Amino acid sequence: MKILIAGGGEFAENLIKMLNPRENEIIVIEKDEARKRELESKYDILVINKSATDIDVYAREVKMDEINAVLALTNSDEINMLVLAIAKIYNIPIRIGRFAEEKIGELVRELQLGIPITQPKILASIVADYMSSVLIPVHLGKLGSFDLYAVGVAEGDRAAGSRVKDLEMSEEVGKIILMFDGTRFKVPSDDDVLKPGDILVIMATGTDFIAYIKG
Template identity: 25%
Template sequence: MRIAIAGAGAVGRSIADELLDSDHEVLLVDKSPKAIKVEVVPRAEWLLADACEISSLDDAGIQRCNVVIAATGDDKANLVVSLLAKTEYGVPRVVARVNDPRNEWLFTEAWGVDVAVSTPRLMSALVEEAVSVGDLVRLMRFSQGEANLVEITLPPEAELVGVRSGDVTWPQDTTLVTIVRGTRVIAPSDEDVLEDGDELLFVTTQEREEELEEMFSVRPQGPARGK
């Protein structure tokens, strides 16, 4: 894939390195001469330009890109880049960095954003994910379709422990995408049996999250012996 990254700071360069390691074509765009450090990411293409201007995006050949990543440190710039990439050039996938969590509500499909990545929210979600068992943790929001990536760790006493994945009727608009079991990452099939401690990743809508979480409720305790 061809991917353009607006913002060649530390974040943009790190993303570029990861994508280049996966054999993608990467173009880094930044309006600051100080940010143009070709020697740091020599495998990438570089363009000194303002990604908020249509003439710059024309020069960058944005219309040929499969993905645009708005990764500057300025939320206003990231929104403008996202909107132009989607509406003017029809880029299939637009990912935008949210610097200030108070601005997260703006990063929607209306501004051309397919996926909004908020570092503070993601870090807090990862903390919750590490300590929460049986509670739904929202990891990421996808603007298109109002879908979210969520995680639930299966408690030992949950009714779903020992049940085949194919025998579970998940809520409407909900898909189990991954099971993380210890060091293994499992692409779930109908034959996979859910185990205590499994970390289950779902794509679901916000209105289905409560229904999904209820499915992981702990079995009611029976009466104590001798009573």
């Protein structure tokens, strides 16, 4: 996977460790020269020493048509929103941003710019889990005779935009016992609408549930 990260702070570094630069090609946009040198000395990544607001970065320096995921992790909600808007213009399939203000995060979700994460303490692990589970469900462990899986809902999935009950997934196939929408965990009701960016925890005895979520 080819990943573009806007902002090279602590959150970005934690995520770089989890995503493993040996398995993923990671490009970071970081305007601080000293921080750029520090990141490049620690990890096998490319760091572009410019501001994430510099349109030239996306137009000329990064081959946006090759990017699979954009992560907006600067300290500015406004800049992160801009980065996700640019990523949407380029049709980047995975777009995730860090937001301090829940209202801005809600606006990002309403405008379908990307996935807003507003809980910074668990940001890195949530993003890493989502990026893994959006491709292949992640096995979390067992609960009695059942297996627990985490699966991310992505744009284009069968489940995206559907109510839980409209999936018509029987409990023999799998049951959604928990969902995380970027701001909070909740036990879903039948009328809850599943949106791109949601992480679902599913209790199942096999993997037939994947067809109901991914299509």
